[in-house]
Amino acid sequence: SHFCPPGPRSNVFVYFQLAEVFILLTVCLGSYCFYKKKTCPQEQDDGE
Structure with missing residues (x-):
């Protein structure tokens, strides 16, 4: 038989x-998280 299990x-x-x-x-999640971390702190600083 040629079929191999x-x-x-x-x-x-x-x-x-x-x-x-x-x-x-x-990689996709890492890039997404890195992008969010890069932008979020700046927004929080502006809020304060």
């Missing part, structure tokens, strides 16, 4: 895909 190779591929998505989300 999901083995370590496919698991690594799936894990790599998940890791890539996780890294992208982390």
Whole structure:
């Protein structure tokens, strides 16, 4: 039979895909938080 059951190779591929998505989300959230932190304190200082 040529059909191969999901083995370590496919698991690594799936894990790599998940890791890539996780890294992208982390980078996006990090950039968003950094941008908000950069702008928020200035607004608070103006309020005071």
